[in-house]
Amino acid sequence: MNISTTTEQISFEDLLTAIQPVDGGREIKDPATGALVGRAPEHTTADLHAAIAAARTAQPGWGALTHTERSTYLNLAADAVEANAETLAVLLSREQGKPLNGPNARFEVGACAAWLRATAAFQLEPEILVDDESGRAELHYRPLGVVGAIGPWNWPMMISVWQLAPSLRMGNTVVMKPSEYTPLSVLALVHVLNTALPVDVLHVVSGGREVGEALASHPDIDKLMFTGSTATGKAIIRSSADTVKRVTLELGGNDAGIVLPDADPQTIAQDLFWGAFINTGQTCAALKRLYVHEDIYEDVVAALAEVARSMPMGVGLDENNVLGPLQNKAQFDIVANLVQAAKDSGARVVLGGNPEEGQPGYFYPTTLIADIDNDNPLVAQEQFGPALPIVKYSTIDEAVEKANALEAGLGASVWSSNKEKALEVAARIQAGTVWINKHGAVDPRLPFGGAKQSGYGLEFGVEGLKHLGQPQVISY
Structure with a gap:
């Protein structure tokens, strides 16, 4: 040789x-x-x-x-x-x-x-x-x-x-x-x-x-x-x-994340953000729908919004930015239409949801949507962009049922301060990979593939x- x-x-x-x-x-x-x-x-x-x-x-x-x-x-x-x-x-x-x-x-x-x-x-x-x-x-x-x-x-x-x-x-x-x-x-x-x-x-x-x-x-x-x-x-x-x-x-993924009632909102907020918004949300195994227990729902929403507000978005060659545009007009339109459908349904816009018109580039602002139904298009369809729906749940059975309701099953995550509880929930989720207190952390040593469609x-x-x-x- x-x-x-x-x-x-x-x-x-x-x-x-x-x-x-x-x-x-x-x-x-x-x-x-x-x-x-x-x-x-x-x-x-x-x-x-x-x-x-x-x-x-x-x-x-x-x-x-x-x-x-x-x-x-x-x-x-x-x-x-x-x-x-x-x-x-x-x-x-x-x-x-x-x-x-x-x-x-x-x-x-x-x-x-x-x-x-x-x-x-x-x-x-x-x-x-x-x-x-x-x-x-x-x-x-x-x-x-x-x-x-x-x-x-x-x-x-x-x-x-x-x-x-x-x-x-x-x-x-x-x-x-x-x-x-x-x-x-x-x-x-x-x-x-x-x-x-x-x-x-x-x-x-x-x-x-x-x-x-x-x-x-x-x-x-x-x-x-x-x-x-x-x-x-x-x-x-x-x-x-x-x-x-x-x-x-x-x-396609449309990955679900389930936050258990014992999770610490401040501790998990940064990792939740990057699980959802890495590559401005344009990732197959990104967190695309978040289920949060009613006991800590508002605290998680607030902590996530605080992190999201601190992340600069703009032209990629600017060394200060960590979020960029959507890659193409077709994807921009998909995200914009799904967020508009959520707004029209009465869901609460916590952050974003209002792209500037007349500006160069396909920039869609970092968007958090709360108080949204599980069958809303922003939840049920893969948005593949910087818009995260946050769904409130009351029981673990309800959260698992909602997470498994779709035909997508690439990845999922469970967020908890109790590892044993998190593992119990993870075993019930229909996905090729389930992460605990992280999302989308692929590793060249670990097999990766999807379930269902x-x-x-x-x-x-x-x-x-x-x-x-x-x-x-x-x-x-």
Whole structure:
């Protein structure tokens, strides 16, 4: 194995030049200011076919490497990300809108490097199933082939790494299709990663819906990974059916949080805020509906409002801001309409709910809505933005019933000063992950996946690696 250890630093201008088309391309504008960020190439299905063919040709050589050799490449890719971290963060902030500081752009780029290293470090040894007088049987995981990955616009770089890192580690090659809203971030990330990776093991194709549909149905794609809406996930399942692809789907969340009556409102307020408003609420596993016991309801509402008022929102390149705009006009309209429906129903606006008109950027103010019914659209539909409904409950049974009422089940949380009580409630919630006194704290070591219509398959950790390999039993 001959692996180059040279790490290249690329200027912002050179990186944009490398990923933009020489002529034409689709304009990508900053959602905070409306300024032009750059131009994205408009790849076609022919470009996709060429990328898949190149990835398939490269796969046998990549798959023939050992886990240790592929892990070495992943660590070198992490070095490349770290060497270009600020350039990537600035581009991400300008295209996606998230601020540089707080749990935002710099955090996301840092998470890319950390996830690459964590994935490289996992041990996946053959499992001995039987070893006795009758014989021996071992369970191995072989490469699947070529993995197709379709990513979202909310965490475009980090979720891309969630998809590509374990795929590569398991000996697959990868073809990625980024969101049409944030193609530059993923193009730039892949360009940086490919300074460390062998030729053709990782491709990115920037195109429209027809490219995504072609990727989902392509006979030479062996596994498909998708993060996004439940509606799109269902369409991908249909597109993948004829080729019986393996599929991992991480879909819409609408996560519930339950605050038990023994919780301390002041103690939990900061973590509640970031559980709901990280990335300005644009996170699949964000806290999107909060259930608070009537005994401490007003205290929790007040404590949360106090924290929310202190969090500055504005243009991402301003070092003072920790909240940014919604990434696109369509999402702004969804949030605005859901909040208006809540206001029309008579729910109490504790904070926000009044976006300024005539201002540049898709800024929606941090909004807290209290005294709202569980069937209100702001509660029942995933808002995916900076507006949190807070629902009062009287009994734990009532809270659990309301939390489980929807078909979404990605994550959930329980907030309490009594761990045993919190664990009892957590066991009753229908969600892939339930956090105690925190929300949305994903960890590369811990398997992550949805329940109900929030998707299927697992990501992260050793279990995530297994979902990107072909199980093979060898019995002798």
